Amino acid sequence: MAEVESFTLDHTKVKAPYVRLIEEQKGPKGGTIANYDLRLAQPNQTSIETGGLHTLEHLFASLMRDRLDGIIDISPFGCRTGFHMISWYTYDTETVAKALKETLTEIRDSIEFSDIPGVSEKTCGNFKDHSLWSAKNWAKVILDEGISSDPFERKVV
Structure with a gap:
């Protein structure tokens, strides 16, 4: 089994x-992508x-792209503690953390609700499972704790 x-x-x-920054990967034809861990909640707590x-997820898809060029995808972790962000460009973690902070501030x-993209039956595979109240609450909690540019040492941006 491949190591992840x-x-x-x-x-x-x-x-x-x-x-x-989890890693950078070079593709077989030379392109490079960067994979980021946007960890919002403390694992296992x-x-x-x-x-x-x-x-x-829906808001990040648009709002983070407003702030950073080259984003390919932002997808939630199965453990529900954060997101992967895949980009054509490698940004330093402080730049990404600042963009995330601005995005969460805008959300908060x-x-x-009318601002959230893709929340209809036609545009979302599970359109009934949205909570702006929860998203705003988490934005407040995360901003109150501060977003670090380092996973092991608190370097709040």
């Missing part, structure tokens, strides 16, 4: 919320309920 980097990470040592996570302060 995230399964070798010691989840008992990380200090969420943080941004971590708490997790984001699916409605809030789903809403954050000004996003209304």
Whole structure:
């Protein structure tokens, strides 16, 4: 079985919320992608309920792209503690953390349900499972804790 980097990470040592560059991968034809860990909740202590996570996913898909070029995808972890962000560009973790902070601030302060992209039966595979209240609450919690540019040492941006 192939080794997966995230399964070798010691989840008992990380200090969420943080941004971590997991790895850069070169493709067979020369392109390079960067994979980031946007960890919002402390592993094995708490997790984001699916409605809030789903809403954050939809909002991140648009709002993070407004702030960082080259984002290919932002997808939630199955453990519901954060997201993978895949990008054509390699940004330093402080830059990504600042973009995440700005995004969460916008979610907390000004996003209304009508602003969330893709929340209809036609545009979402599980359109009934959204919670703006939860997304806003998590945005507040994360911003209050501060987002670190390092997973092991608190370097809040």
